Amino acid sequence: MKNSKAKIGLVSISDRASSGTYQDKGIPSLKEWLAKALLSDYEVVEKLIPDEQQLIEATLKELCDQENCDLILTTGGTGPSRRDVTPEATLAVATRTLPGFGEQMRAVSLAFVPTAILSRQVGVLREIKDHAALIINLPGQPKAIAETLEGIPSKGIHGIFAAVPYCIDLIGGPAIETRPNVVKAFRPKSAPQPHVIDAKIIEPKEGKADSTIIMLHGLGSDGSDFEHFREELAACGAPVEQARLILPTAPERAIAANKGFLMRGWFDLLDTDGIGASDEPALIESARIAERLIALEETKGIRRDRIFLGGFSQGGCVALYTALKLDRPIGGIFCLSGYLPIESADDIEHVGQGILSPIFLAHGKEDSDVPPVYPEISVRELRKLGATDLWSKGYDGAGHDLSIEEVTDLSDFLEKSLVASQ
Ligand SMILES: Nc1ncnc2c1ncn2[C@@H]1O[C@H](COP(=O)(O)OP(=O)(O)OP(=O)(O)O)[C@@H](O)[C@H]1O
Numbered sequence: 386m387k388n389s390k391a392k393i394g395l396v397s398i399s400d401r402a403s404s405g406t407y408q409d410k411g412i413p414s415l416k417e418w419l420a421k422a423l424l425s426d427y428e429v430v431e432k433l434i435p436d437e438q439q440l441i442e443a444t445l446k447e448l449c450d451q452e453n454c455d456l457i458l459t460t461g462g463t464g465p466s467r468r469d470v471t472p473e474a475t476l477a478v479a480t481r482t483l484p485g486f487g488e489q490m491r492a493v494s495l496a497f498v499p500t501a502i503l504s505r506q507v508g509v510l511r512e513i514k515d516h517a518a519l520i521i522n523l524p525g526q527p528k529a530i531a532e533t534l535e536g537i538p539s540k541g542i543h544g545i546f547a548a549v550p551y552c553i554d555l556i557g558g559p560a561i562e563t564r565p566n567v568v569k570a571f572r573p574k575s576a577p578q579p580h581v582i583d584a585k586i587i588e589p590k591e592g593k594a595d596s597t598i599i600m601l602h603g604l605g606s607d608g609s610d611f612e613h614f615r616e617e618l619a620a621c622g623a624p625v626e627q628a629r630l631i632l633p634t635a636p637e638r639a640i641a642a643n644k645g646f647l648m649r650g651w652f653d654l655l656d657t658d659g660i661g662a663s664d665e666p667a668l669i670e671s672a673r674i675a676e677r678l679i680a681l682e683e684t685k686g687i688r689r690d691r692i693f694l695g696g697f698s699q700g701g702c703v704a705l706y707t708a709l710k711l712d713r714p715i716g717g718i719f720c721l722s723g724y725l726p727i728e729s730a731d732d733i734e735h736v737g738q739g740i741l742s743p744i745f746l747a748h749g750k751e752d753s754d755v756p757p758v759y760p761e762i763s764v765r766e767l768r769k770l771g772a773t774d775l776w777s778k779g780y781d782g783a784g785h786d787l788s789i790e791e792v793t794d795l796s797d798f799l800e801k802s803l804v805a806s807q
């Protein structure tokens with residue numbers, strides 16, 4: 386049965402760590418790396434065992450056959466010492482080998498240590514009825530984990546993890562998405578790409594996309610709401626003819642402030658009043674969707690400083706909230722007739738570098754759905770949270786909709802970033 390999220394077995398193989406002679410650093414290093422690199426959901430199963438071939442074989446079988454792991458990473462026991470038997474155990478449970486993994490890991494490691502050639506590490510598949518797992522041996526040195534998985538992209542040396550998500554696709558496992566700044570998962574263009582959420586994708590009329598605008602709709606609406614947005618922005622002077630427009634549709638959820646009626650929304654409004662009266666788990670989930678859409682664009686080759694995230698009303702709230710969650714800035718974040726859905730900056734424990742993205746807030750001064758004081762409070766709180774490139778404006782006579790002046794100012798905002806990033 387296919388797992389809905391990746392299940393990853395982590396096996397640290399060390400006589401001394403398993404007997405308590407020293408503290409195991411294998412599992413913590415593997416977990417730390419996965420947390421840094423993976424964007425999609427996953428769960429791990431951990432094992433710390435001595436260098437005993439029978440036990441290693443039994444552990445690998447259990448992780449694949451009973452635990453249903455899609456990927457199993459081992460660390461340790463790949464060298465030439467008598468007790469190093471991890472490759473033998475791995476080959477004993479394999480149905481087929483993938484020699485490229487061992488070859489590439491030794492090639493990557495040679496850039497770090499001349500003794501890389503001493504590692505006999507292998508990559509294999511274990512295929513049983515209705516399930517398969519990719520098993521990869523990593524060296525025992527804790528630092529070797531990040532080294533082999535990540536490689537040195539700046540020097541054109543690919544880490545092996547770049548090939549892991551596609552391999553898992555091919556053996557029937559769930560889609561694994563990565564943070565492209567850590568490791569860029571490669572999937573051939575012809576292969577199905579990971580499905581993040583239902584979204585309408587509008588490519589440029591001609592030629593390749595050179596930038597991306599992700600636009601989140603308001604409460605009760607859907608992805609088709611901003612179908613003509615690129616043309617509207619272009620008509621106001623934004624150089625967005627070559628932009629890809631991504632229009633995701635939010636899932637349906639009961640909206641408490643609307644008597645619990647089911648509506649398409651990015652988060653529940655617990656009350657009609659109160660800037661922070663939003664359902665935080667849903668906000669976090671929606672911000673993660675935005676983050677994954679951004680990462681996929683980056684993987685497709687769009688530079689991060691040419692990716693924009695914006696939204697109208699509730700969609701604008703999510704765009705601003707995502708600014709706090711992103712680990713790196715993007716080309717720009719805009720919020721139209723929305724606000725930052727938090728009570729106070731003091732409640733936020735960790736703010737990512739996404740806050741340093743250029744931010745644009747626009748609101749109608751006659752907006753009766755979102756009181757104009759909300760965006761004003763939001764600007765103050767965003768500044769407290771570290772935003773410096775922040776531009777906000779209220780529009781006379783405008784309500785809870787988009788005025789031509791707003792679209793013109795947004796076009797200027799986009800143009801500034803697009804010209805700067807050329
Ligand atoms: N699980 C671990 N935790 C911390 N350090 C480790 C771990 N495994 C290996 N190391 C370090 O990496 C070195 C090389 O790893 P290797 O797998 O060859 O271990 P080893 O020398 O065979 O000993 P052992 O199996 O007892 O860890 C070790 O000598 C140790 O310094």
Ligand SMILES: Nc1nc2c(c(=O)[nH]1)N[C@H]1C(S)=C(S)[C@@H](COP(=O)(O)O)O[C@H]1N2
Nearest residue numbers: 461462463464494500504524525526529532
């Ligand atoms: N990336 C990387 N690969 C590496 C190393 C390392 O420090 N970094 N150590 C090497 C050494 S010294 C040995 S002996 C072999 C086998 O290590 P293991 O027995 O710990 O698996 O991996 C090699 N591969």
